[in-house]
Each structure stands twice: as C-alpha cells, then as structure tokens.
Amino acid sequence: MIAAGIVGLGWWGRMLLEAGRDLPGFRFVHGAARHAEAGAPVAAQHGLRFSTSLEALLADPAVQAVVLATPHSAHLAQIRAVAAAGKPVFCEKPLTLTRAEAVAAVEACRAAGVPLAIGHNRRFLPTIQAMKAIIAEGRLGRLLHIEGHSSNLNSSQNFAPWRADPAESPAGGLTGTGVHVLDAFTNLVGPARRVSTQLAVQKPAPGALDSLSVLLEFANGISGTLAAVRATPRYWRVHAFGDRASVETVGDTEIILREDGREPERIGFAPVDTLRAELAAFAAAAAGGAPYPLPPEEAVATVACFEAIVRSVAAGGAPMAV
Structure with missing residues (x-):
C-alpha cells in the first residue's frame, strides 16, 4: 500500500482525490494547500491530515509518495524537494513550462533514484x-x-x-x-x-x-x-x-x-x-513494480x-x- 500526500486541493486536486478513492494499493493520507480556509475542509472531507506547506507534508513519516496538483511554475522546485526527500513524485501536466526545467526535473528524480510520473492521463x-x-x-x-x-x-x-x-x-x-x-x-x-x-x-x-x-x-x-x-x-x-x-x-x-x-x-x-488508471500506474512504479508508462525523454520532448x-x-x- 502506497500512502501518498497531495499538494494542491483545488479543482484538479479534488478530482485526483476522488479518482484515488478505494484504489487498491494506494491511498491519500495527507493534503497540503496554501490557504487553510479552502484546503482544510477538503482534507477533512477525505479524512486526510492537513498542512499549509509542502515542507510540512514531507515531514510526515506516513507519506511515502507525493502528488502535485499545483501551479505550473512551481513544479520544478516542488519536484526537487520531493525527490530530495527520497519520495516518488507524480506531477500534473504540463511537467514544467520550459525544456530546461523539464530536464532538471527528470535529472532530480533520476539522481535521487525515485520515479517521476506526469499526469498525461489520456x-x-x-x-x-x-x-x-x-x-x-x-x-x-x-x-x-x-x-x-x-x-x-x-x-x-x-x-x-x-x-x-x-x-x-x-x-x-x-x-x-x-x-x-x-x-x-x-x-x-x-x-x-x-x-x-x-x-x-x-x-x-x-x-x-x-x-x-x-x-x-x-x-x-x-x-x-x-x-x-x-x-x-x-x-x-x-x-x-x-x-x-x-x-x-x-x-x-x-x-x-x-x-x-x-x-x-x-x-x-x-x-x-x-x-484512476494513472494513479494506479504511479502506485505500481512507487512500489517498485512496472515503470510508469511515460518515459522521461518523451515528457521532455x-x-x-x-x-x-x-x-x-x-x-x-x-x-x-x-
């Protein structure tokens, strides 16, 4: 069972929370959002611990992997932080806004030895x-x-x-x-x-x-x-x-x-x-199973x-x- 944290509890974060409900081998346990007045009720609705920062979420020992549903310009710094914490990361699309940042994100995960999944759900x-x-x-x-x-x-x-x-x-x-x-x-x-x-x-x-x-x-x-x-x-x-x-x-x-x-x-x-299918594939990759079916070089391309x-x-x- 992969216990995941999710950063970003807005419209798309809520979509991912619903998709992950009762998913075999995967569950969300912690949610983070910048604004507690909006994020805390969402976390409570889904039975999650709540915090207002990625740093606090990463400090939770129960969190084994992290899902990012955040503004695109924040992705690279967040991916680096999650990878540095040794946790697999799922990032919503687009991975980044520039090729240089995409390469840096891939390299950060490769250097940390953690899977990187991108939410190209189609x-x-x-x-x-x-x-x-x-x-x-x-x-x-x-x-x-x-x-x-x-x-x-x-x-x-x-x-x-x-x-x-x-x-x-x-x-x-x-x-x-x-x-x-x-x-x-x-x-x-x-x-x-x-x-x-x-x-x-x-x-x-x-x-x-x-x-x-x-x-x-x-x-x-x-x-x-x-x-x-x-x-x-x-x-x-x-x-x-x-x-x-x-x-x-x-x-x-x-x-x-x-x-x-x-x-x-x-x-x-x-x-x-x-x-639901992309979260299941991420869970498998995070657990050491089949690689996520989107090669990093294709994400960069x-x-x-x-x-x-x-x-x-x-x-x-x-x-x-x-």
Missing part, C-alpha cells in the same frame, strides 16, 4: 493505446501526417485565477487542453522539430474567446496540425494518416480504421477512468514542443525550432 485511453499498436504494426504504411484537436469550456469555468494567468497558462488553450494533443503526438509519432502558430483572440481572459492553431514538423519528417479552443463544448480527436491507411479517435471509446478498398472499421472500447509553441505565439506565429 495516454491511458484504450483508443490511444490501440492507435499506438496499429501504427507500430505498420498497418498505416508510411506515416505522412497527424492531426489533433482538444477543446473544452475551460475559459468560462470558475477556476482559480492562476489558471487564466498567461504566465501560468500561455498560448490560449495550449496549457489546459492542447498539451494532451502534444503528448499524444509524442507518444504516437515521436518528437517535433519545428512549429509555427496562429493564436486568434476575440476576447482576452477572463472569459477568453480564442483559438490556437499549430503547424508541426516532426523529426521523422511527417507533418502535423493541432487546434485548441477553450470556449466550446468538449471535443477530442486524434487522426494519423499513412500511405496505406489512417486511424482516428473521436472521443474516448471508439477508433475508426480506414484502409484502401475496405469499408471503415469502427472499433469500440469500454470507458476507462484515466485519472513534449515540454520542448510546448515551449516552442509559446515562443512562436509570442513572436506573432513565426516558425520556431523545438
């Missing part, structure tokens, strides 16, 4: 796993292009103010939703090497009305496009194209395989609680692409090397 969708297998089997032929779209009503929700701060959530819908597509791209076709962008802003935050479009060139020579809108109903799609076939997922429970000369094949999957997109947006859409 890796645990059976649809994405099926797409990865189909691509690996060569059924698409030579890969040519990949498309991805991830949107939701993020900008109209009453989240903590930091989530709308461009310093914490740059490039429109990239940080909240688009980063899921970047991780899917890294997972399915490998790292990107060049990006260019368009961020169309009709209304700035709060209540932002904007859309992000990204053109990508990958290290293996294929092309890609990404779109993210943060003021429209939830939509998730990834579509990979080869010279013999294409495969796409629209939503979380179906893929469509299109092969020349055949009717499109629709393959359905049972729904999966991806937050995703952050590197994220950073290049942010730089492109800041430069008016100019192409940027990753």
